[in-house]
Amino acid sequence: MKLHEYQSKQLFAQRGIPILKGKVASTAAEARDIAVELGGRAVIKAQVLVGGRGKAGGVKVAKDAQQAEEYAAQILAMNIKGLPVRKVLVDQAAEIKTEIYLGITNDRAAKCPVVIASMAGGVEIEQVAKESPEKVIREHVNPFLRLRDYQVRNVAAGIGLPHEHWKAFGEIAAALYQTYWDTDATLAEINPLVINGANQLLALDGKIVLDDNALFEHPDLAEMRDLDEEAAAETEARKYGLSYVKLDGEIGCMVNGAGLAMATMDIISHFGGTPANFLDVGGGASSEKVAAALRIILSDKNVKAVLFNIFGGITRCDEVARGILKALDEVPTGVPMVVRLVGTNEAEGRKLLAEAKMITATSLADAAQKAVAAAKNK
Amino acid sequence: MKLHEYQSKQLFAQRGIPILKGKVASTAAEARDIAVELGGRAVIKAQVLVGGRGKAGGVKVAKDAQQAEEYAAQILAMNIKGLPVRKVLVDQAAEIKTEIYLGITNDRAAKCPVVIASMAGGVEIEQVAKESPEKVIREHVNPFLRLRDYQVRNVAAGIGLPHEHWKAFGEIAAALYQTYWDTDATLAEINPLVINGANQLLALDGKIVLDDNALFEHPDLAEMRDLDEEAAAETEARKYGLSYVKLDGEIGCMVNGAGLAMATMDIISHFGGTPANFLDVGGGASSEKVAAALRIILSDKNVKAVLFNIFGGITRCDEVARGILKALDEVPTGVPMVVRLVGTNEAEGRKLLAEAKMITATSLADAAQKAVAAAKNK
């Protein structure tokens, strides 16, 4: 789960990382008021959960409150990578001498946290790593020892930060690690961490991505989720413990298992169709869950056919069949359905579905081809 | 540094370990008042920093406030193993069904904390371990993982605690570990942990020993030191960063290095004398420190001779010599002094002392024999 810049910076500030004064506005008038508070000159920044807002024109420096209002109005009218901008952060403007990158993330291969830093801040670190790998310093952290002061010094020395900034940098890095660890983040990033005109270090932008698996430990953070930023169907799916990602295609998919769900999308594409969604009903799916999943799939008006691909392990095919029948009772639909049931209790499942008018298939390839055909005929 | 029972139990209670109601009294009248508050019946327990107070008669159950006053008066008049009783703890009386031992200490050999438990509580655990080792369960704790719930279950299962008590026992063990770790204790012990008439677990007695090396991190705990419980000279020595232990003999010792200081005591004894103290002036001892050490040694009226045994490493012999001369200026004394200086800057040291009338020696055996002779002649 991604947090907005303003949310991330709040969490940073709570742990002592210096940030600029600023507030969030949902309207141009609010932005103007905040700019007045800040003394006129302000930076207006779109709050959307995608990267690249700078290039898209979502960040503008206003010289006074009047201009702040104008820019806020412009930005609040934008769509960035398909996402409408609903909020802007109005921040003090800072004089920037140096832009540093400082981030902490999980290193999957090393199986531990890694601190990543570079003096080439302000741009995407992946790009710096690709173009000038020598400019990027990595320090692995033992998850039991946690981040030690000497490791921060390794980082500071590695990026060539002048001694005079080590103390402030050390405090910020320690607080960033604390934020990362306390929130069960998979990424906590300050980019850029700037040295301003007064030679102080400030977190100008911030990004936190939380581990969805750990949200149960952090109800306060779970509440920070911005429901405006995701499809309503995704919000609905989460309520039922379903993994759902909306896509742009025509064939709705209900699959058990994440890998098989991806493979189902891929095979639809392979046979010339377009998947409308990723949906994993999970292991041991109950009929209620299956019914909810079907409602969610059908709530997408682009869906012209639905492909059920269930391979029973924990999930039992008869349970799934009952869920499908239940959902069809509740949500009458004309959309054609292709069903493939294999595995635990597959015979019972097939029997239950025998009466409903559904297209059946045994192989995955067969099922995908039938679904593609059904969607085209629709 | 040892804490009193009442101090240990306060620290336990702060972390949620159930203890009995009780208060500390310094006079019999206070004890009476506390007993009245507790409803009459009360246990009066001597607060002294040595074991074996029970056998010595330092714990008595009073049936009413009148008797509480009498017993408190008796106990406050006692000496236990040479230590006068200055305080008593007046506790509620409890009906005891079972006495459990539960302690956490540092296992030197395993280099980690160890939880020790036994259903044979209420007596010294060393004794149980010697007589019935099978009754004592040990669970080592990884210092990074800390005490896990399953380890507490291993302990509960190991001592054969009935299931119904596992939850309460688990909470107490977790809180005890927290106390142990938070305070940098070398021992945190509940003995006995009782099951009372209402089937509840209660810490009836408590003992905490703190790591002197870690006291700098715990100024609040350092303040709990009971200065009444140690020789005034030991308190004075601590101010100067000197390691001093008062003994009952006649030959004062000033030595650098703890091992050498012990060996010096031993050799005095070997040659028929008795050491008056252990004193390590430490590495790199300054002349101020040496002067303070000499004053402390001479403050013991039993001292009939002083043996200086300095082997220079970090400590420089000339610094020590200057300290001795300075101290002698400040504290004129007729006590004979035997000096042995070897090691870094030994020549300079000897030269400085040449003028003072001191008995010199080069070998340790020679020095010890001379000191023993000087004390006898005195």
Next chain:
Amino acid sequence: MSILVNKDTRVMVQGITGREGTFHATQMLAYGTKVVAGMTPGKGGEWACEGKVPVFDTCKSAVDSTGANCALIYVPARFAADAMFEAADAGVPLIVCITEGVPVQDMMRVRNYLDQKGAKLIGPNCPGLLTPDEAKVGIIPGYIARPGSVGIVARSGTLTYEVIYALTQSGMGQSTCVGIGGDPVKGLNFIDVLAMFEEDPQTDRIVMIGEIGGNDEEKAAEFIADHLTKPVVAFIAGQTAPPGKRMGHAGAIVEGGSGLASDKVKALEQARVKVAQYPEQIPGLLA
């Protein structure tokens, strides 16, 4: 021969008295797996699976009493890390964790600790292990598999079943099926299992099922090129997955331009691994 589990494997099931724990332990017994102990704190002394399996309060007592040498974990996510620590402390050399949703910071500590103890871990968020006709340790449906010579290693559970099913339909049996799980920080990885299959005399061909996220498949490709003599066929799920979105598995996400299916396919093809476009092509590519 086979790898990791066989007919002599003695399994302790942690969380045996839970709904899924009981269901799958019963299925494992029916398959012939030696389920020698169950573990549920506070239920020590009871019996599970219709009186067939003794339940213990602690892993230590279960291992001491039954000689269990494999722990299978079905406990809820918030207790999973401790279950793994406990199994490792009890000296169990192979730990299989089915539980989904374990926080990744927990897993970083678990992996670190288990490595210190020398315990092997499979999972979490995995379907476990199956050596056909010998031992089923986890939730892979036993009836779809047949003994044979194809080793399977996969990040995805149901895709594993899909491949086993397709192989069995084509008359190709399996040596051992290993579901390593879909989490970003986990136990054994492709390389570890590939090395075991290379050493296993029963295995003569290998199927490897990867997916988007991380670069374990790229590393496996390198390892295959350098160390494997047996033929490998692969499949990578998630060609059509959008970037920045977690596709079910915690580890299945394309981030910062890395973890792409296309990069993995390319790396594997460079290592002369045949890559299937969909699972049912695999038997044909193996033949």
Next chain:
Amino acid sequence: MSILVNKDTRVMVQGITGREGTFHATQMLAYGTKVVAGMTPGKGGEWACEGKVPVFDTCKSAVDSTGANCALIYVPARFAADAMFEAADAGVPLIVCITEGVPVQDMMRVRNYLDQKGAKLIGPNCPGLLTPDEAKVGIIPGYIARPGSVGIVARSGTLTYEVIYALTQSGMGQSTCVGIGGDPVKGLNFIDVLAMFEEDPQTDRIVMIGEIGGNDEEKAAEFIADHLTKPVVAFIAGQTAPPGKRMGHAGAIVEGGSGLASDKVKALEQARVKVAQYPEQIPGLLA
């Protein structure tokens, strides 16, 4: 030959710009020890010991630049644990910590971590190492020692000097003198060092200096009986120490009836080790 340190040992001094650090680094240089680097955070780029030793900000940079293979620590107690972690992380295989007063809970974590890293630790609260005429790594006064064939291992610093001095006076030189320190949780212990002396061709006799507290001497006695062929002479300090009192060293305390000098002497004598009654008897017992 010798053990642990010799003329090729390349020493990095952590805390070199402190008063004691500078003093002893200078003495080590004068003795001929290869002091190749100093480390003091924030002073990287400076030079210590009259321009003879480059100072670095981090152990990593010091090791990378100078190839230091031994870390010597003189930092205050509250920073000592981190200094050891840092040296180990920088890949230094031998760490010598002179610092006194390190909290024992810190040391439990340090030992655990250093064992994982495979780094050897001497100390803390120790005088360090001396291989006469080759390397002085710590604070043992060099001029009292002579090269020879007696290995010394001791918990106490000044008692080590005392023994070296007595041996040299009697014409017996030393192979290596090892002060393992007086803390309850520390690095190498008697057994580790005794095993090294047993393997070292230069060493033909061994002196072991113990003291009250713990039971390392008892374990050493058992080890000597089982594994040592070279003669060992021992001395145990603290025969007259009262129970329950810490005698200077954090580890020197008789508690709950264990750690008594008399038990240690008994165990050693049972292992046929000659035990001196005072240090100056040692040369006579060795002869």
